[in-house]
Amino acid sequence: MAEFKKTSGLTDAVFHYCPGCTHGIVHRLVGEVMEELGILGKAVGVAPVGCAVMAYDYFNCDMIQAPHGRAPAVATGAKRANPANIVFTYQGDGDLAAIGTAETVHAATRGENITVIFINNAIYGMTGGQMAPTTLAGQVTQTTPYGRDVTRAGFPIRMSEMLATLDGVAYAERVTVVDVPNVRKAKAAIKKAFQAQLEGKGFSIVEVLSTCPTNWGLAPVEAVKWLKENMIPHYPLGCYQDRTEKGVF
Amino acid sequence: MAVNMLIAGFGGQGVLFMGKIVAYTGMIEEKEVSWLPSYGPEMRGGTANCSICIDDKPIGCPIVLNPETLIVMNRPSYDKFVNEVVPGGVMVYDSTLIDAECSRTDIRIHPIPATKMANDNGLHGLGNIIVLGQVLKATGFTSFEVLSQALEKCVPAKKAHLLEPNLQALRLGYEYTVE
Amino acid sequence: MGQKFLMKGNEAIAEAAIRNGCMHFFGYPITPQTEVSAYMSKVMPKIGGTFLQAESEIAAINMVLGAASCGVRAMTSSSSPGISLKSEGVSYIAGSDVPCVILNVMRGGPGLGGIQPSQADYWQATKALGHGDFQLIVLAPATVQEIVDLMGTAFDLADQYRMPALILADGMLGQMMEPVEFPEKKEAPAGAKDYATTGTQGKRKPNIINSLYLQAPVLEQTIRDRFARYEQVKQNEVRVEEYACDDAEIITVAYGATARVVKGAVDMARAEGIKAGLIRPITVWPFPTETIAKAAEKARGMLVVEMSMGQMVEDVRLAVNGRCGVSFFGRTGGVVPSPAEVLAEIKKLAGGTN
Structure with missing residues (x-):
């Protein structure tokens, strides 16, 4: 039986994430995938602004810390400078789907050969629980104290579905990490996304539905239950685009 | 000789192109040269002008506000610049397009019906080059040979068939005598 | 060196960048500098370089x-x-100690101007x-x-001092x-950029390009270290004409295209017997104090x-520090001062008892 040990894809730095937050699981999956694909030596990660801002201390590869929302542009520059590198971004929902929407959409439509790991937890975590572009209708946050009123604050945005319509996207899948079977599926998706980049297929994105017990005001177990009952109905899991056979060009 | 020239007209009349040919004469003669367009937001139809300076010493201000040689290709430009020419200077204009009686006696004035001449000689659209030929005659700012060479440099390779008519237009303008 | 080309400034700068080893250009159209992008888009694909028209100025700088x-x-x-839009990225680049070159072909402002x-x-x-303590x-x-x-100077200095x-x-x-x-075309100097995120290749610890320091004393130290480098730049890199x-009684100070107009006015003043001169900062930071x-x-x-309405004049006044009077003449909004206007200002000073 295989020994359970820390992946070499992560450094020894201690995560600053809150108890019950699923960032840690996703970090581990990304680290394991990079280790298994043997790409740590040529990986360049791009950290966002948000809870994962210090991802540059956790992934055991070269890292660049980007301005808020600009990770796909920074990753574009890095990939164009050295196409032999494996370039990925790790971004939250505010970073990717609000302030950085243009960068995300255009990197995707250019078929930029990079991999995006997108953490959707329906809230701004780092700044203390404000409405995110992905906050659900009726969801209470610090800036939607009466629940998100879609007539004033608009509707929650489905990024995987939206990006799947673009010709440059080789792979877009939404997964979650709230239980073991889903963790396994998430890892398979992340691996497929990196594999697509290795083979030069185009833009790949894995959206991971994640929990934020602290800002949701729930215990970790309750947070998992809330995600399953509220987020998955609005953000159905599954593969939204797969051009990994032929590639986008 | 030093050149201090302003060429003005409508966008699309080849005003900037004329300026480029003049600038190239300075390049060929290995002098200091500047060519500065005045530009607007529109690509075509607006007023266009450009300043050309050629000198033996480095060009200071590249904007020609008071030209020694003024070339005008439309009435608005005539009205705008006629009084800016320095005394003793030269003005050349297309008299097919500009109907004017200039009262200035301190400058030399060379009207030439360039557009009509172009049409009469099957050189449609080359009125600007005809004017340029007359400018050479009026000022002697370079030699005919150098101006022809400069023209050759400015006609792009894929429009090489237009070189001959251009040279013809240049000669036509050069040989025209103002009455 | 050798052959002379008649070229627009915007095209010349693009060609010069390429000849100095810049193989990666990221742009966005805006008048009056769009020829830079157009030139790059024509040349880069033929030489294996990158020309990318970004979705915004913000994306381009990132x-x-x-x-x-x-x-x-x-x-x-x-x-x-467009430069205003880039300011966020410029601040990050400065805070991450990354070299790069930015061109601003200034037009009248504020706003769309x-x-x-x-x-x-x-x-x-x-x-x-951009925000924060930093210089370019x-x-x-x-x-x-x-x-x-x-x-070439810009790329070399940016690399040498690791700053934009x-x-x-x-x-x-x-x-x-x-x-x-x-x-002559030259390759960018190889090696030496041991900070670069080119992949560890399993041979070194990860490189991190970062501008985040949550411990205030640590952040303060990184800034102090950077400013120590700026001091070296001030010591070594001032360029001025x-x-x-030599014998000038009235000294004009102007930079860029304006300096050409002023030089013309200085010549005119000299011809009239006024001892005028021109100091032209070539580096405006570091400033030729x-x-x-x-x-x-x-x-x-x-x-x-x-x-402008008078911006560099403040640096001149700081440098002069009361040793003589400093007056200002400016045109703004896209109006270029004429040599005659400047001459009139020189005469005013020369005629006065100061």
Whole structure:
């Protein structure tokens, strides 16, 4: 039986994430995938602004810390400078789907050969629980104290579905990490996304539905239950685009 | 000789192109040269002008506000610049397009019906080059040979068939005598 | 060197960048600098370089951040409103100690302003092209040839001091054609960029390009270290032209295209027997403080001329520090001062008892 040990894809730095937050699981999956694909030596990660801002201390590869929302542009520059590198971004929902929407959409439509790991937890975590572009209708946050009123604050945005319509996207899948079977599926998706980049297929994105017990005001177990009952109905899991056979060009 | 020239007209009349040919004469003669367009937001139809300076010493201000040689290709430009020419200077204009009686006696004035001449000689659209030929005659700012060479440099390779008519237009303008 | 080309400033700067080893250009169209992008788009695909028209100025500068982090010579260009958009990225680049070159072909502002030449972004360029304590090396060419010559300087200094360098030009320089000679094409210097995120190849610890320091004393130290480097830049990299200054009683100070107009006015003044001279800062940061201070010792007065309401004049006054009077003449909004106007100002000073 295989020994359970820390992946070499992560450094020894201690995560600053809150108890019950699923960032840690996703970090581990990304680290394991990079280790298994043997790409740590040529990986360049791009950290966002948000809870994962210090991802540059956790992934055991070269890292660049980007301005808020600009990770796909920074990753574009890095990939164009050295196409032999494996370039990925790790971004939250505010970073990717609000302030950085243009960068995300255009990197995707250019078929930029990079991999995006997108953490959707329906809230701004780092700044203390404000409405995110992905906050659900009726969801209470610090800036939607009466629940998100879609007539004033608009509707929650489905990024995987939206990006799947673009010709440059080789792979877009939404997964979650709230239980073991889903963790396994998430890892398979992340691996497929990196594999697509290795083979030069185009833009790949894995959206991971994640929990934020602290800002949701729930215990970790309750947070998992809330995600399953509220987020998955609005953000159905599954593969939204797969051009990994032929590639986008 | 030093050149201090302003060429003005409508966008699309080849005003900037004329300026480029003049600038190239300075390049060929290995002098200091500047060519500065005045530009607007529109690509075509607006007023266009450009300043050309050629000198033996480095060009200071590249904007020609008071030209020694003024070339005008439309009435608005005539009205705008006629009084800016320095005394003793030269003005050349297309008299097919500009109907004017200039009262200035301190400058030399060379009207030439360039557009009509172009049409009469099957050189449609080359009125600007005809004017340029007359400018050479009026000022002697370079030699005919150098101006022809400069023209050759400015006609792009894929429009090489237009070189001959251009040279013809240049000669036509050069040989025209103002009455 | 050798062959002379008649070229627009914007095209010359693109060619000069390429000849100095810049193989990665990220742009966005804006008048009056769009020819830079057009030229790059024509040449880069043929030489295996990158030309990418970004979705915004913001994206373009961040692509520069990404590429420059990976150790290559990268560049972006824009004009005033677009440079404002880039300021966030510029601050990150400075805070991450990454070298790059940025071109600002200034136009009149504020807001959408106009599209004619201006020098109204001097403060932005030299004091605060973004949030936080940082500086850029700012080079201000006055001719198309100097644009070309300073391009190599910009990349070299950016690499040497690991900081962004800005070429501060204006619409006149960008749009005008002048004869220009180019240096031989050279590769970007290899190696030495041991900070670059090129992948560990399993041979070293990960490199991190970062500007985040949550411990205030640590952040303070990184800034102090950076400013120690800035001191070296100030010591070693000031570039300035002095024209007819030896016996000058009236010293004019102007940079960029404006300096050409002023030089013309100085010549006219000399022809009328007025002892006028010109100090032309070529680096506006670092600023030629000493040259100006020294000139102020013997000058009767100084006249600063800018295409703005008066920005560099403040640096001149700090340098002069009361040693002589400093007056200002400016045109703004895209209006270029004429030599005659400047001459009139010189005469005013020369006629006065100061």
